[in-house]
Amino acid sequence: MWKNKLFWMELTFIFAIVFILISYKLPQGKVMYKKTGRYVIGTYDYGLFISQASNDYFYNVSPLDFYIKNGYSISDKKNYLLAQNNNYNKTNSLPKIEQLYYSIASYFSLTQPFALFDSLNENVKLTSSTKDDVVRFTLISPNKNLSDKNIFMTMSFNENDLIIDNNGYMYTKINEYEKAGLKNLYDIEIRDINDISQTILSIDRSAEFIVIINKNMPGLIKISNTDNAYKLGNIDKEKMLISIAVQNSEQPFFEINFQERLQ
């Protein structure tokens, strides 16, 4: 009788412990994140974001914005890679025990954030991996047909960002004071690109890299062209997206580089 009672007490205790754990409300936006330098990479409803602590500017990498381009002109029709409607990042609705695991692993810097989406009942995964100040975003899809397409991965930017390539071409609006300031700081001569009024601006083919400098945040983000993995594509000023044409591959990727100053 006593042993029976002890057994049920023990079971109640174990149940209580598990229940206390799974009922704990996680701090908002702190399920999966990774701090790297002054930036933090985390998950949001539509993918992964890059930001800085105590700053309200976000750079989003969302597979819902990724597209397959038909034709060669930048104005050609885009076919989005994933269904746009009611398609959310599933990492925010993972089982609670997994959320707890990722939150704790993130605290100890042991996780690399990823985003999961449905595509024709199959999981499409956007992963991030960091090494020093470089972050690689990789698209993993079970759909092998992707490797035959011209896929563009994207990253969003902000209203007050300056986007410049290594030749000094400026893809966003800049005033004379800011030009003088950049000249003063980096000794670069800023040049306006042709057709700045266009909504979609093609990135100069001779550009080796572009940098994104937020006027109100320290540091900058650099995206470089690579010979065989991805190439800088265009800048959509309406959708506030930078497109990167990734190489046909089963796991296409692009990398960004965090820097303190322009080197």
Added chain:
Amino acid sequence: MTLTDMFAAFSFYFIPILIGSGLKLLPRVIKSHKYSERDFGESVFFLGSSFILGALALFVGAISIDYFYEGDFIKIYSNLIFILLGLAILTIFLYVLRNKINFNINKLGLSFLVVILALITYSTWRADARTNTTLNWDLYHHQVLANKIKRGEFEIVTSNMSDTFQYDGYSTIFHLLLATPKILFKTDILNYWWFLEFFHLSTTIAISYAVAYFFTNNKHVGVFGMFFGAFIFESTGAYTSLFLIPQNLAATIGALFISYYVFKKDINKHQILRVDLVIISFIVYILLNHLIIGTFCIVFLMAVKVYLTIKSRFNIVKTDAVLAILAVIATIIILLLISRIDLNWINRGEAAFYNFDLATKFKFLHNFYGISLYIFLPLGLFYILRERESKKIILLLFTFAAFALLLGQIPYTFKLYSVGRYFTNAFLALGVWVLIKGQKEGISILNTIMLGFMLFIIFILNTVGFKQTPSYKELATHISENEIKAAEFLKKNYSNNSNVMLVSDPSTMQILEPLAEVNTPGGAYATTDTREVLNKIYLTRENDSITNNLFLIKDLVETTKPTKILLAVSKRLEIWENLSDERKYGIFYNVWAPADLDLQDLAGFGFTDFLTNYTRFNTVFANDTITIFEVSRLEPIF
């Protein structure tokens, strides 16, 4: 260097405990005394009461030196420390010689558990906050006073020493204890605090055991109490276990004393609380340490006395039930009365910010405890009501009072919870024990590990929430490496110079003043007048006007008018300048995390560039976070 810092931090507790132990054992050395074996909890009480006696001896010594002796305060005070330590060591040596002290494996095991739990908690807490970082914002203004004492400028009243303290809620006994190791050892301020808060955490864990044990007379409950003490962190308001500040030190000692006196009174022998030397020293110390927390502890102690007196003298049927109902009614009436009084004006309106609604309070409680509160509290309650044992009834009433106070519509209740948390934790520990008592040893150990694991997970998640604010790069901190470099520069070139005043936004002043040892007008507690000047200089952008305005800033304590002002311009200043008026003028808000200069500043569009190019301010220091300008008074002082 780090070992010295660690030993200096340990000495914060060790020096007063050693001196106090000597004082406590002296009568037992003079008069023959039979050594009696103590429980770990009683040993903790012995150390706690020794700490109080030692601290009071040092404080009385410092007051006497300050009052009677005109010469070098530090020299005499250092000698006093050495004399008291020498006498204490001699007394302890004689006591040990005369008494056979048995080795107690249980006590050693529990001490070991305290250290292990403290190491787990602290290494997790500081996983991203290494030795030159801080998570306790208040340490900066306490360090300002410790620095002054270290320089020999001792006063009893805090507001006489620095205008960072405009409200005298406590004496300088805490700051004297902070300064004492630094007088004896050369230490780095931030490293010293880093280790100091580890030892503070260890004491709160040991005292959590003692409180739970004293109320229940059950070692298992004591051990569970230890786990709750280690991992339950009040991440809003109280911060008891991880922040060493006067209120938390007072609350920790207060909880220890209250529970000990409950433990010691055997009501069947019709004993009531005697006013002896230990209790007098406790009352004096606790009030000196923190007036409000001290008063609460004394009220709790008096409640114990009243309860036990009535219980022992009057043989009322169901006395406990009658008293409990009366206590509950009294608490509700008092709360209702206080809630009707508007206390939001306290501390220049800061109180309103700490007057949370009920939903917010429950949210905070969830952060601290998860739902363990709602599972183990009823179990403890059920057990106490069934057992009806006086000590546990007192624990029930104290926990009830703590919660009633916490949930009442009164400002700062979360700060007062620094005492209440010890009772709640003991109560929860009892609730756990009720559920798992009687199991075999192996299962009991497994259950303890499971409990610890669950609380540890809650602690990490609670910590994640807390660290969203003081976040800078990959660190959790209030201060950056560049700000430390700026402070080092200031210390080397301007420290302890009454002709110089450092001015910046309140947060920058707060963190630089104690590290640079350069006076600021109030630090984070700058007056409204100072804040208005800071606002004006940023907006005016006119050379002479900025200079004149800066020299209008007054320090409320320092009478010498500065001839030079150092203006520290950083991103923090810009963030502060762009805040709403409510935040800018209210002392409840600070720019908690470091911020580096952005393109606007670096490329020459910011305030730094304006001061450099268009004013007569001289740049004396600059890096990517902060630029310090020096400016002299325009007209001579008469």
